[in-house]
Amino acid sequence: MRQALAEREASQLLRRSVTLEQYSGRVLRVAGNSYLNFSGNDYLGLATDPEVLNAYAEGAAAYGGGSSGSPLVTGQHQVHQQLSDTLCDWLGFEQVLLFSSGFAANQTMLQTLAQKGDTLLLDKLSHASLIDGALHSDAQLKRFAHNSLSALLAALNDASQPLVVTEGVFSMDGDSPDLNAMLSLCRQYQAPLLLDDAHGLGVSGPEGKGTAAAQGIVSGDLFCTMANFGKALGLGGAFVGGSKTVIDYLTQFGRHYIYSTALSPALCAAVIKSILLCRGQSWRRDKLHSNIARFRALAADLPLLASQSAIQGLVLGDSVRALNMSAQLKQAGIWLSAIRPPTVPKGSARLRITLSAQHTEQDIQLLVQQLRQLV
Ligand SMILES: Cc1ncc(COP(=O)(O)O)c(C=O)c1O
Incomplete structure (x- = not known):
């Protein structure tokens, strides 16, 4: 373990958590200094919305802070159903199942739904939770080149009983697949299409319904969709x-x-309020x-990188360069974390810039001015 830690440190890949x-x-405050935040996933500014925080407090008073059990024993309260x-x-x-994290939801989705004899076809840039879910399943795992329809077609041709998995908005590149084209390929091969829309929910489509809705696809066309409450919904x-x-x-087989x-019932009450605001307050999406x-x-x-989403990647290649730029931006009052391998492929260390509805015109001008100087 010590050797592995030393190797990580020597190659500038050691990560440390930051306490806010x-x-x-x-804005966030770290070690006594305030920074403009360009690294979060709170795209609509709902994490600190007073109505959401009130719903959290009222939910705790009404239903309790913790659920007190697993959902099939005593953990399912009325507010979970709501x-x-x-x-x-x-x-x-038709139905949904709640999970304590997106990581857990993806694990269960792939591990449980893919069976022996199936082949899980995952986009090359899939999130770690999807890759791990696939590796823990009894199915074979194959990966196709990022967002490439021709690579998907070749993989479908080769695979036995394929299931195709992609993301609505890729978490590090911020781009989206052509879901209509993927669906028509999947139909030809009778392959179910499974979607992780962690970064699309709340942000795109009418009423923030997500990436599929933005591309004119109804939820029933997909085999299933996973999304989380920790990004645009702020919880x-x-x-x-x-x-x-x-x-x-x-419900029967998802471990x-x-x-x-x-999930905490108080959290569920807050998520319900956050969804209400997200659906109704389209100004948040317009501003974003x-x-x-x-x-x-x-x-x-x-x-x-070519992205129309809130995630904008500035690829620098070298981890040291990315770390140095992140440190220099901090001196200018901007919080922008360097993202390094293994989170992104080797040689593609980057600044992952995330925009939010809360940023002002001046914030964005300052960011671009600083980036331009450093690049
Ligand atoms: C694409 C994607 N899927 C799944 C997850 C995991 O979700 P959670 O943070 O709720 O565990 C994340 C977030 O890290 C993500 O970016």
């Missing part, structure tokens, strides 16, 4: 949504669901999208 002394969404109903009403699923926890049969099956304490457009216009001369 204060957080308001747009949250499930709210999700079905919003997103059009924590996750769900898998799909047909009654898929969700009934996960991360069955053998884990159910105008901030994205402003950033991309101002930073047009910088080597950004």
Whole structure:
């Protein structure tokens, strides 16, 4: 272990957690200094919304802080059912299942739904939770080149009983697949399509219904969808949504669901409020999208990845360069973490810039000005 730690440190890949002394969404405070935050996933500014915080406190008073059990024993309260109903009403699923994290939801989704004899086809840039879920399943795992339809077609041709897995918005590159084209390939091969929309939910589509809805796809066209409450909804926890049969099956056989304490009821009450605000307050999405457009216009001369989402990658290649730039930005009052391998492929260390509805025009100007100087 010591050797592995020393090797990580020597190659500039050691990570350390950062303790926030204060957080308001747009600004965070670390070790006595305040920084403009360009590293979070609170895209709509809901994590600190007073109505959401009130719902949290009222939820705790009404239902308790913790659920007190796993969902099939004593952990399922009325508010869990209300949250499930709210999700079905919003997103059009027949049924959903709640999880304590997106990581757990993805693990269960792939480990449980993929069977012996199946082949899980995952995009090359899939999130670690999807890769681990696939590795823990009895199915074979194959990966296809990122967002490449021709690579997917070749993989479908080769695979026995394929299931295809992709993300609505890729967490490090911020780009999206052409889901309609993927669906039509999947139909040709009778392959179910499974979607992780952690970074699309709340942000894209009518009422923030997510990436599939933004591309005109109804939820029933997908085999199932996972998304979490810890990104645009500003809280924590996750769900898998799909047909009654898929969700009934996960309820019986999904180990991360069955053998884990159910979500806090207070949290469920807060998520319900956050969904209500997310659906109704389209100004949050409008502001976010105008901030994205402003950033991309101002930073047009910088080597950004092609992304129209809140996640904007500035690939620098070398981990030391990414760390140095992150440190220099801190001196200018900007919090922008360097993302290094193994989170991203070797040689593609980067600054992962995330925009939020809370950023002002001046914040974005300052960021671009600083980035331009450093690049
Ligand atoms: C694409 C994607 N899937 C799944 C997860 C895991 O979700 P959670 O943070 O709720 O465990 C994340 C977040 O880290 C993610 O970016």
